[in-house]
Amino acid sequence: MWTIKFDLKRVIMRKKVVLAYSGGLDTSVILKWLQMEKRLDVIAFIADVGQQDELKEAKNNAKKMGAKKVIVSDLKNIFAKEYIFPMFRANTVYEGNYLLGTAIARPLIAKKQIEIAKKYNATFVSHGATGKGNDQIRFELGYYAHNPKIKVIAPWREWSLNSREKLLNYAYKHKIPVPGTKKKDPPYSMDANLLHISYEGKILEDPWKGPDKKMFRMTKEPSMASSKGEIITLSFYKGDLVKINNKKLSPYQLIRELNLIGGRNGIGRKDIVENRTVGMKSRGVYETPGGTILLEAHRAMESLTLDGPTISLKDEIMPKYAKVIYEGLWFSTERKMMQSLIDISQEKVEGHIKLFLRQGVISILGRKSRYSLYNKELSTFEEDNIYNQKDAEGFIKLKSLRFRT
Helix, strand or coil: CCCCCCCHHHHCCCCEEEEECCCCHHHHHHHHHHHHCCCCEEEEEEEECCCCCCHHHHHHHHHHCCCCEEEEEECHHHHHHHHHHHHHCCCCCECCCECCCCCCCHHHHHHHHHHHHHHCCCCEEECCCCCCCCHHHHHHHHHHHHCCCCEEECHHHCCCCCCHHHHHHHHHHCCCCCCCCECCECCCEEEECCCCEEEECHHHHCCCCCCCHHHCCCCCCHHHCCCCCEEEEEEEECCEEEEECCEECCHHHHHHHHHHHHHHCCCCEEEEEEECCCCCEEEEEEECHHHHHHHHHHHHHHHHHCCHHHHHHHHHHHHHHHHHHHCCCCCCHHHHHHHHHHHHHCCCCCEEEEEEEECCEEEEEEEECCCCCCCHHHHCCCCCCCCCCCHHHHHHHHHCHHHHC
Protein backbone atom coordinates (compact mmCIF):
# COMPACT_ATOMS: atom_id res chain seq x y z
CA MET A 1 0.00 0.00 0.00
CA TRP A 2 1.35 3.37 -1.01
CA THR A 3 1.68 6.19 1.54
CA ILE A 4 1.42 9.69 0.12
CA LYS A 5 3.29 12.38 2.02
CA PHE A 6 2.79 16.07 1.42
CA ASP A 7 3.71 19.35 3.02
CA LEU A 8 0.60 21.12 4.40
CA LYS A 9 2.40 24.47 4.24
CA ARG A 10 2.77 24.12 0.47
CA VAL A 11 -0.81 23.01 -0.03
CA ILE A 12 -2.26 26.01 1.82
CA MET A 13 -2.69 28.90 -0.59
CA ARG A 14 -0.97 32.11 0.43
CA LYS A 15 -3.15 35.19 0.68
CA LYS A 16 -2.80 37.90 -1.93
CA VAL A 17 -2.10 41.62 -1.77
CA VAL A 18 -2.45 44.19 -4.55
CA LEU A 19 0.40 46.68 -4.30
CA ALA A 20 0.28 50.11 -5.95
CA TYR A 21 3.71 49.70 -7.54
CA SER A 22 5.67 52.47 -9.25
CA GLY A 23 9.06 50.83 -9.70
CA GLY A 24 10.72 53.39 -7.41
CA LEU A 25 12.81 52.60 -4.36
CA ASP A 26 9.97 52.58 -1.83
CA THR A 27 7.54 50.30 -3.64
CA SER A 28 10.34 48.01 -4.84
CA VAL A 29 11.40 47.42 -1.25
CA ILE A 30 7.76 47.04 -0.21
CA LEU A 31 7.18 44.34 -2.82
CA LYS A 32 9.98 42.21 -1.36
CA TRP A 33 8.99 43.08 2.23
CA LEU A 34 5.40 41.92 1.66
CA GLN A 35 6.72 38.61 0.36
CA MET A 36 9.27 38.03 3.12
CA GLU A 37 7.71 39.61 6.20
CA LYS A 38 3.98 39.20 5.51
CA ARG A 39 4.23 35.92 3.56
CA LEU A 40 1.89 37.21 0.86
CA ASP A 41 1.66 36.71 -2.87
CA VAL A 42 2.06 40.15 -4.44
CA ILE A 43 0.09 41.42 -7.41
CA ALA A 44 2.01 44.47 -8.60
CA PHE A 45 -0.34 47.09 -10.05
CA ILE A 46 1.22 49.80 -12.19
CA ALA A 47 -1.15 52.67 -13.01
CA ASP A 48 -0.20 54.47 -16.21
CA VAL A 49 -1.51 57.97 -15.51
CA GLY A 50 0.85 59.61 -17.98
CA GLN A 51 3.99 59.63 -15.85
CA GLN A 52 6.19 58.73 -18.87
CA ASP A 53 8.41 56.55 -16.72
CA GLU A 54 9.91 53.37 -18.10
CA LEU A 55 6.87 51.20 -17.41
CA LYS A 56 8.35 48.20 -19.19
CA GLU A 57 11.40 48.30 -16.91
CA ALA A 58 9.20 48.58 -13.82
CA LYS A 59 7.13 45.62 -15.00
CA ASN A 60 10.25 43.51 -15.63
CA ASN A 61 11.73 44.40 -12.23
CA ALA A 62 8.51 43.40 -10.47
CA LYS A 63 8.61 40.04 -12.24
CA LYS A 64 12.27 39.54 -11.32
CA MET A 65 11.41 40.14 -7.66
CA GLY A 66 8.81 37.40 -7.76
CA ALA A 67 5.51 39.23 -8.14
CA LYS A 68 2.84 36.63 -8.86
CA LYS A 69 1.24 38.94 -11.37
CA VAL A 70 2.08 42.34 -12.82
CA ILE A 71 -0.78 44.46 -14.15
CA VAL A 72 -0.21 47.67 -16.11
CA SER A 73 -3.41 49.69 -16.63
CA ASP A 74 -3.57 52.52 -19.15
CA LEU A 75 -5.63 55.11 -17.27
CA LYS A 76 -4.44 58.24 -19.05
CA ASN A 77 -7.64 59.16 -20.86
CA ILE A 78 -9.87 58.27 -17.89
CA PHE A 79 -7.60 60.39 -15.71
CA ALA A 80 -7.94 63.39 -18.01
CA LYS A 81 -11.65 63.06 -18.78
CA GLU A 82 -13.10 61.95 -15.42
CA TYR A 83 -10.71 63.54 -12.92
CA ILE A 84 -8.64 66.42 -14.36
CA PHE A 85 -11.40 68.01 -16.44
CA PRO A 86 -14.09 67.99 -13.69
CA MET A 87 -11.57 69.51 -11.27
CA PHE A 88 -10.66 72.31 -13.68
CA ARG A 89 -14.32 73.20 -14.22
CA ALA A 90 -14.10 74.56 -10.68
CA ASN A 91 -10.81 76.46 -11.30
CA THR A 92 -9.43 74.43 -8.43
CA VAL A 93 -6.32 75.68 -6.62
CA TYR A 94 -5.29 74.61 -3.12
CA GLU A 95 -4.07 77.45 -0.87
CA GLY A 96 -3.82 79.78 -3.84
CA ASN A 97 -1.00 77.94 -5.58
CA TYR A 98 -1.18 74.16 -5.83
CA LEU A 99 -3.01 72.67 -8.84
CA LEU A 100 -3.45 69.32 -7.03
CA GLY A 101 -1.53 67.20 -9.53
CA THR A 102 -0.76 64.43 -7.05
CA ALA A 103 -4.00 64.63 -5.10
CA ILE A 104 -6.25 64.19 -8.14
CA ALA A 105 -4.47 61.03 -9.34
CA ARG A 106 -4.69 59.05 -6.10
CA PRO A 107 -8.47 58.39 -6.11
CA LEU A 108 -8.29 56.86 -9.58
CA ILE A 109 -5.37 54.61 -8.63
CA ALA A 110 -7.12 53.52 -5.42
CA LYS A 111 -10.36 52.74 -7.26
CA LYS A 112 -8.58 50.61 -9.86
CA GLN A 113 -6.60 48.85 -7.14
CA ILE A 114 -9.80 47.75 -5.43
CA GLU A 115 -11.21 46.51 -8.75
CA ILE A 116 -8.11 44.36 -9.22
CA ALA A 117 -8.30 43.07 -5.63
CA LYS A 118 -11.90 42.01 -6.25
CA LYS A 119 -11.07 40.33 -9.56
CA TYR A 120 -8.21 38.28 -8.10
CA ASN A 121 -9.72 37.66 -4.66
CA ALA A 122 -6.97 39.56 -2.86
CA THR A 123 -7.45 40.03 0.87
CA PHE A 124 -5.13 43.04 1.15
CA VAL A 125 -4.12 46.19 -0.68
CA SER A 126 -0.92 48.12 -0.02
CA HIS A 127 0.74 51.42 -0.94
CA GLY A 128 4.09 53.16 -0.54
CA ALA A 129 2.92 56.38 1.08
CA THR A 130 4.67 57.48 4.26
CA GLY A 131 3.03 57.99 7.63
CA LYS A 132 3.82 61.71 7.44
CA GLY A 133 2.18 62.52 4.15
CA ASN A 134 -1.18 63.10 2.51
CA ASP A 135 -1.11 60.17 0.11
CA GLN A 136 -1.71 57.54 2.79
CA ILE A 137 -5.04 59.27 3.49
CA ARG A 138 -5.93 59.65 -0.18
CA PHE A 139 -5.21 56.02 -1.01
CA GLU A 140 -6.96 54.57 1.98
CA LEU A 141 -10.09 56.74 1.79
CA GLY A 142 -10.27 55.67 -1.85
CA TYR A 143 -9.99 52.02 -0.84
CA TYR A 144 -12.69 52.21 1.81
CA ALA A 145 -15.03 54.17 -0.45
CA HIS A 146 -15.17 51.13 -2.74
CA ASN A 147 -14.67 48.31 -0.23
CA PRO A 148 -15.19 49.20 3.44
CA LYS A 149 -13.97 45.74 4.49
CA ILE A 150 -10.66 45.72 2.59
CA LYS A 151 -7.54 45.20 4.69
CA VAL A 152 -4.80 47.77 4.17
CA ILE A 153 -1.07 47.26 4.70
CA ALA A 154 0.84 50.53 5.05
CA PRO A 155 4.50 49.47 5.51
CA TRP A 156 5.73 52.96 6.44
CA ARG A 157 3.52 52.81 9.53
CA GLU A 158 4.83 49.36 10.49
CA TRP A 159 8.39 48.66 9.53
CA SER A 160 11.70 49.86 10.96
CA LEU A 161 12.99 51.01 7.56
CA ASN A 162 12.29 54.61 8.48
CA SER A 163 14.99 56.35 6.41
CA ARG A 164 16.20 56.36 2.84
CA GLU A 165 19.53 54.92 3.95
CA LYS A 166 17.83 51.92 5.56
CA LEU A 167 15.74 51.38 2.45
CA LEU A 168 18.85 51.39 0.29
CA ASN A 169 20.64 48.96 2.60
CA TYR A 170 17.63 46.63 2.49
CA ALA A 171 17.53 46.91 -1.30
CA TYR A 172 21.20 46.05 -1.72
CA LYS A 173 20.96 43.20 0.76
CA HIS A 174 18.05 41.59 -1.11
CA LYS A 175 19.28 42.50 -4.61
CA ILE A 176 16.36 44.78 -5.35
CA PRO A 177 16.74 46.99 -8.46
CA VAL A 178 17.36 50.56 -7.25
CA PRO A 179 16.57 53.68 -9.32
CA GLY A 180 19.45 56.11 -9.52
CA THR A 181 23.14 55.37 -9.75
CA LYS A 182 24.87 55.98 -6.43
CA LYS A 183 23.99 54.65 -3.01
CA LYS A 184 25.02 57.91 -1.36
CA ASP A 185 23.43 60.13 -3.97
CA PRO A 186 19.74 59.14 -4.35
CA PRO A 187 17.56 61.11 -6.76
CA TYR A 188 14.95 63.62 -5.68
CA SER A 189 11.73 62.21 -4.36
CA MET A 190 9.49 62.70 -7.35
CA ASP A 191 5.89 62.05 -8.36
CA ALA A 192 4.89 62.38 -12.00
CA ASN A 193 1.70 62.01 -13.97
CA LEU A 194 -0.06 63.56 -16.95
CA LEU A 195 -0.87 66.76 -15.05
CA HIS A 196 2.40 67.50 -13.26
CA ILE A 197 5.71 66.54 -11.71
CA SER A 198 6.37 67.22 -8.03
CA TYR A 199 9.76 67.27 -6.34
CA GLU A 200 10.45 66.90 -2.62
CA GLY A 201 13.30 65.96 -0.31
CA LYS A 202 17.06 66.54 -0.15
CA ILE A 203 17.96 70.25 -0.57
CA LEU A 204 14.27 71.12 -0.99
CA GLU A 205 13.67 70.35 2.67
CA ASP A 206 15.32 73.72 3.35
CA PRO A 207 12.76 76.31 2.18
CA TRP A 208 15.52 78.95 1.86
CA LYS A 209 17.45 77.00 -0.77
CA GLY A 210 16.24 77.18 -4.34
CA PRO A 211 15.79 74.11 -6.54
CA ASP A 212 18.49 72.92 -8.91
CA LYS A 213 17.60 74.22 -12.38
CA LYS A 214 18.78 70.91 -13.86
CA MET A 215 16.05 69.14 -11.92
CA PHE A 216 13.14 70.24 -14.11
CA ARG A 217 11.89 67.81 -16.75
CA MET A 218 8.71 69.29 -18.24
CA THR A 219 9.59 72.97 -18.59
CA LYS A 220 12.35 75.10 -20.07
CA GLU A 221 14.03 77.64 -17.86
CA PRO A 222 11.82 80.70 -18.63
CA SER A 223 14.77 82.95 -19.45
CA MET A 224 16.00 80.34 -21.95
CA ALA A 225 12.63 79.97 -23.71
CA SER A 226 11.98 81.77 -27.00
CA SER A 227 11.72 85.53 -26.62
CA LYS A 228 9.30 85.57 -29.57
CA GLY A 229 6.69 83.65 -27.59
CA GLU A 230 3.79 81.68 -29.04
CA ILE A 231 0.12 82.39 -29.75
CA ILE A 232 -2.42 79.59 -29.27
CA THR A 233 -6.20 79.30 -29.37
CA LEU A 234 -8.09 77.03 -26.99
CA SER A 235 -11.72 76.01 -27.58
CA PHE A 236 -14.13 75.00 -24.81
CA TYR A 237 -17.43 73.14 -24.72
CA LYS A 238 -19.48 72.93 -21.51
CA GLY A 239 -16.42 73.99 -19.52
CA ASP A 240 -14.06 71.38 -20.94
CA LEU A 241 -11.19 71.92 -23.35
CA VAL A 242 -12.00 70.28 -26.71
CA LYS A 243 -9.59 71.81 -29.24
CA ILE A 244 -6.13 73.36 -29.44
CA ASN A 245 -5.55 75.62 -32.46
CA ASN A 246 -8.85 74.30 -33.89
CA LYS A 247 -7.60 70.69 -33.70
CA LYS A 248 -9.89 68.29 -31.85
CA LEU A 249 -8.05 65.80 -29.61
CA SER A 250 -8.88 63.30 -26.87
CA PRO A 251 -8.77 64.61 -23.27
CA TYR A 252 -5.42 62.89 -22.70
CA GLN A 253 -3.94 64.26 -25.93
CA LEU A 254 -5.17 67.77 -25.09
CA ILE A 255 -3.37 67.83 -21.74
CA ARG A 256 -0.26 66.26 -23.24
CA GLU A 257 -0.18 68.85 -26.03
CA LEU A 258 -0.70 71.72 -23.56
CA ASN A 259 2.21 70.34 -21.52
CA LEU A 260 4.47 70.44 -24.57
CA ILE A 261 3.38 73.96 -25.52
CA GLY A 262 3.65 75.28 -21.98
CA GLY A 263 6.91 73.46 -21.33
CA ARG A 264 8.76 74.98 -24.24
CA ASN A 265 7.60 78.43 -23.16
CA GLY A 266 8.69 78.05 -19.53
CA ILE A 267 5.13 77.94 -18.16
CA GLY A 268 4.04 76.26 -14.94
CA ARG A 269 6.81 76.17 -12.33
CA LYS A 270 5.79 76.66 -8.69
CA ASP A 271 7.78 76.58 -5.45
CA ILE A 272 5.29 76.04 -2.63
CA VAL A 273 5.14 75.58 1.13
CA GLU A 274 1.78 73.95 1.82
CA ASN A 275 -0.16 72.70 4.83
CA ARG A 276 -0.52 68.93 4.83
CA THR A 277 -3.66 67.24 6.09
CA VAL A 278 -1.70 65.62 8.93
CA GLY A 279 -0.84 69.04 10.34
CA MET A 280 2.71 69.80 9.23
CA LYS A 281 4.05 72.09 6.52
CA SER A 282 5.92 70.71 3.54
CA ARG A 283 7.90 72.31 0.75
CA GLY A 284 7.46 71.09 -2.80
CA VAL A 285 8.43 72.26 -6.26
CA TYR A 286 5.94 71.61 -9.04
CA GLU A 287 5.81 71.67 -12.83
CA THR A 288 2.27 71.94 -14.22
CA PRO A 289 2.60 73.59 -17.65
CA GLY A 290 -0.63 72.38 -19.27
CA GLY A 291 -2.70 72.82 -16.13
CA THR A 292 -1.46 76.38 -15.65
CA ILE A 293 -2.53 77.32 -19.18
CA LEU A 294 -5.85 75.51 -18.83
CA LEU A 295 -6.70 77.32 -15.58
CA GLU A 296 -5.97 80.76 -17.08
CA ALA A 297 -7.94 80.04 -20.23
CA HIS A 298 -10.93 78.53 -18.44
CA ARG A 299 -11.26 81.51 -16.10
CA ALA A 300 -11.13 83.82 -19.12
CA MET A 301 -13.87 81.80 -20.81
CA GLU A 302 -16.04 82.03 -17.71
CA SER A 303 -15.52 85.78 -17.45
CA LEU A 304 -17.28 86.12 -20.79
CA THR A 305 -20.08 83.56 -20.37
CA LEU A 306 -21.02 83.52 -16.66
CA ASP A 307 -22.85 86.28 -14.77
CA GLY A 308 -21.38 87.93 -11.69
CA PRO A 309 -23.35 86.05 -8.99
CA THR A 310 -22.51 82.68 -10.59
CA ILE A 311 -18.79 83.47 -10.71
CA SER A 312 -18.96 84.71 -7.12
CA LEU A 313 -20.62 81.50 -5.91
CA LYS A 314 -18.07 79.36 -7.74
CA ASP A 315 -15.24 81.35 -6.20
CA GLU A 316 -16.77 80.86 -2.75
CA ILE A 317 -17.01 77.09 -2.94
CA MET A 318 -13.71 76.54 -4.79
CA PRO A 319 -11.46 76.55 -1.67
CA LYS A 320 -13.75 73.99 -0.02
CA TYR A 321 -13.77 71.89 -3.18
CA ALA A 322 -9.96 72.09 -3.37
CA LYS A 323 -9.57 71.05 0.25
CA VAL A 324 -11.90 68.09 -0.22
CA ILE A 325 -9.71 66.84 -3.09
CA TYR A 326 -6.48 67.58 -1.20
CA GLU A 327 -7.72 65.55 1.78
CA GLY A 328 -8.62 62.49 -0.29
CA LEU A 329 -12.39 62.93 -0.34
CA TRP A 330 -12.95 62.72 -4.10
CA PHE A 331 -15.59 60.00 -3.66
CA SER A 332 -17.41 61.81 -0.85
CA THR A 333 -21.01 62.98 -1.03
CA GLU A 334 -19.98 66.60 -0.49
CA ARG A 335 -17.59 66.53 -3.45
CA LYS A 336 -20.30 65.07 -5.68
CA MET A 337 -22.77 67.73 -4.50
CA MET A 338 -20.33 70.51 -5.28
CA GLN A 339 -19.50 68.90 -8.62
CA SER A 340 -23.18 68.94 -9.61
CA LEU A 341 -23.39 72.66 -8.84
CA ILE A 342 -20.19 73.35 -10.76
CA ASP A 343 -21.26 71.30 -13.78
CA ILE A 344 -24.59 73.16 -14.04
CA SER A 345 -22.63 76.42 -14.20
CA GLN A 346 -20.66 75.12 -17.18
CA GLU A 347 -23.56 74.55 -19.59
CA LYS A 348 -22.74 77.70 -21.59
CA VAL A 349 -19.01 77.96 -20.91
CA GLU A 350 -18.26 77.54 -24.57
CA GLY A 351 -16.11 79.44 -27.04
CA HIS A 352 -12.54 80.35 -27.91
CA ILE A 353 -9.67 81.95 -25.99
CA LYS A 354 -6.55 83.34 -27.65
CA LEU A 355 -3.41 83.38 -25.49
CA PHE A 356 0.15 84.59 -25.83
CA LEU A 357 2.81 82.53 -24.03
CA ARG A 358 6.25 83.98 -23.51
CA GLN A 359 9.05 83.05 -21.11
CA GLY A 360 6.85 81.86 -18.28
CA VAL A 361 4.07 84.44 -18.72
CA ILE A 362 0.52 83.88 -20.03
CA SER A 363 -1.42 86.80 -21.54
CA ILE A 364 -5.00 86.75 -22.78
CA LEU A 365 -5.24 88.25 -26.27
CA GLY A 366 -8.88 87.62 -27.09
CA ARG A 367 -12.08 85.76 -26.25
CA LYS A 368 -15.34 85.03 -28.05
CA SER A 369 -18.44 82.91 -27.48
CA ARG A 370 -21.94 82.55 -28.91
CA TYR A 371 -23.07 82.67 -25.27
CA SER A 372 -21.15 85.86 -24.48
CA LEU A 373 -22.83 88.08 -21.89
CA TYR A 374 -20.67 91.01 -22.90
CA ASN A 375 -22.73 93.78 -24.49
CA LYS A 376 -20.60 96.43 -26.16
CA GLU A 377 -23.58 98.77 -26.62
CA LEU A 378 -24.38 98.56 -22.93
CA SER A 379 -20.80 98.81 -21.64
CA THR A 380 -19.60 101.64 -23.84
CA PHE A 381 -18.52 104.97 -22.37
CA GLU A 382 -19.96 106.61 -25.45
CA GLU A 383 -23.62 107.63 -25.89
CA ASP A 384 -26.17 104.81 -25.81
CA ASN A 385 -29.95 104.32 -25.76
CA ILE A 386 -30.02 101.33 -23.39
CA TYR A 387 -28.76 102.52 -20.02
CA ASN A 388 -30.15 105.60 -18.28
CA GLN A 389 -27.31 106.86 -16.12
CA LYS A 390 -29.76 108.74 -13.87
CA ASP A 391 -31.08 105.37 -12.68
CA ALA A 392 -27.82 104.83 -10.80
CA GLU A 393 -28.80 107.59 -8.36
CA GLY A 394 -31.64 105.54 -6.87
CA PHE A 395 -29.47 102.44 -6.72
CA ILE A 396 -26.76 104.30 -4.80
CA LYS A 397 -29.32 105.75 -2.37
CA LEU A 398 -30.62 102.29 -1.53
CA LYS A 399 -27.15 100.79 -1.34
CA SER A 400 -25.90 103.55 0.97
CA LEU A 401 -28.95 103.56 3.23
CA ARG A 402 -27.14 101.88 6.14
CA PHE A 403 -24.41 104.54 6.04
CA ARG A 404 -26.78 107.48 5.80
CA THR A 405 -29.01 106.34 8.67
